[in-house]
Amino acid sequence: MHSPAPYPALRLRRLRQADWVRRLVRETVLTPNDLIWSMVVHEGEGRVPVAAMPGVERLSVREAAGAAREARRLGIPAIAIFPHIDGARKDALGGAAADPEGVIARAVKAMKDAAPEVGIMCDVALDPFTDHGHDGVIENGRILNEATIERLVEQGLMQAAAGCDILAPSDMMDGRVGALRAALEAAGFTDTMIMSYAAKYASAFYGPYREAIGSAKLGAASPDHPADKATYQMDPGNTEEALREVALDLAEGADMVMVKPGLPYLDIVRRVVETFAVPTFAFQVSGEYAMIAAAGANGWIDYDRAVLESLVAFKRAGCAGVITYFAPKAAQLLGA
Numbered sequence: 569m570h571s572p573a574p575y576p577a578l579r580l581r582r583l584r585q586a587d588w589v590r591r592l593v594r595e596t597v598l599t600p601n602d603l604i605w606s607m608v609v610h611e612g613e614g615r616v617p618v619a620a621m622p623g624v625e626r627l628s629v630r631e632a633a634g635a636a637r638e639a640r641r642l643g644i645p646a647i648a649i650f651p652h653i654d655g656a657r658k659d660a661l662g663g664a665a666a667d668p669e670g671v672i673a674r675a676v677k678a679m680k681d682a683a684p685e686v687g688i689m690c691d692v693a694l695d696p697f698t699d700h701g702h703d704g705v706i707e708n709g710r711i712l713n714e715a716t717i718e719r720l721v722e723q724g725l726m727q728a729a730a731g732c733d734i735l736a737p738s739d740m741m742d743g744r745v746g747a748l749r750a751a752l753e754a755a756g757f758t759d760t761m762i763m764s765y766a767a768k769y770a771s772a773f774y775g776p777y778r779e780a781i782g783s784a785k786l787g788a789a790s791p792d793h794p795a796d797k798a799t800y801q802m803d804p805g806n807t808e809e810a811l812r813e814v815a816l817d818l819a820e821g822a823d824m825v826m827v828k829p830g831l832p833y834l835d836i837v838r839r840v841v842e843t844f845a846v847p848t849f850a851f852q853v854s855g856e857y858a859m860i861a862a863a864g865a866n867g868w869i870d871y872d873r874a875v876l877e878s879l880v881a882f883k884r885a886g887c888a889g890v891i892t893y894f895a896p897k898a899a900q901l902l903g904a
């Protein structure tokens with residue numbers, strides 16, 4: 569960098585004096601192209617509000633197809649769907665996860681029929697389907713890595729067969745990206761993309777998501793079940809480990825990587841982008857949504873401005889895009 573002229577030759581406020589010049593020198597611009605719409609689908613009819621996430625509703629398959637058309641109209645490139653299923657169908661192994669007639673398969677098909685130009689991303693994880701709420705198969709109080717991967721591969725193949733464009737494994741088992749990639753290649757799904765939740769932290773910010781998808785309260789089911797996800801999700805104190813996770817997932821065949829949660833982990837995003845130079849995404853998770861929505865609803869912050877400011881921060885940090893529940897709101901604010 570050149571050495572700057574001293575004040576008063578240099579007055580940095582000159583370039584901030586009017587809207588036109590601020591627009592002219594702006595380095596980072598958010599567009600609807602940067603958004604992946606995070607959406608919950610349910611087995612019932614209509615739309616059901618999620619109390620902990622004001623403005624977010626669970627959508628029926630039919631409503632989800634309508635939302636895919638709305639995404640197309642708003643210029644939002646992709647939608648990530650998450651399932652809410654009836655508690656009666658949950659079991660210890662997450663047996664419903666790979667159901668080819670389940671709500672995820674039906675939603676993917678309906679959404680691709682309604683708006684084939686919109687990419688659909690599916691979470692590869694067992695927690696919406698297990699009665700204990702963990703992302704893995706449990707034996708003697710421990711989450712089994714390989715037994716879980718077997719289930720994830722079945723789930724991922726089902727999603728690919730339904731027409732899902734991007735598989736997004738969010739479970740944090742070791743080796744799952746490689747297993748998914750090999751299974752996709754063997755089954756002829758050579759174009760199916762993988763966006764791995766590569767650096768996913770054991771976070772309090774996933775709280776409202778439990779209500780959204782109706783997953784079990786961890787630790788409540790049985791003393792045999794670990795009380796939290798700390799044996800598979802990352803410790804919030806770690807950075808070097810995030811780079812190892814990303815390196816591993818890329819070596820195993822991930823096309824894109826994700827850091828999660830979002831705003832509290834922008835330092836991790838920055839290091840991943842600078843180290844690997846691959847498409848890197850961040851997930852602005854349910855708790856981040858809830859905080860902005862709650863403060864906005866109380867008039868404590870300017871909601872619209874906070875939404876856009878939070879999203880441009882991801883781009884400024886180097887993200888290719890953001891998975892966010894704000895996607896339709898943000899696209900509207902951006903004039904789509």
Ligand code: PBG
Nearest residue numbers: 693695738773774777853854855
């Ligand atoms: C499932 C999964 C979670 C989220 C996305 N996929 C919860 C978790 O890992 O505990 C969180 C999404 C959000 O909070 O918005 N593995």
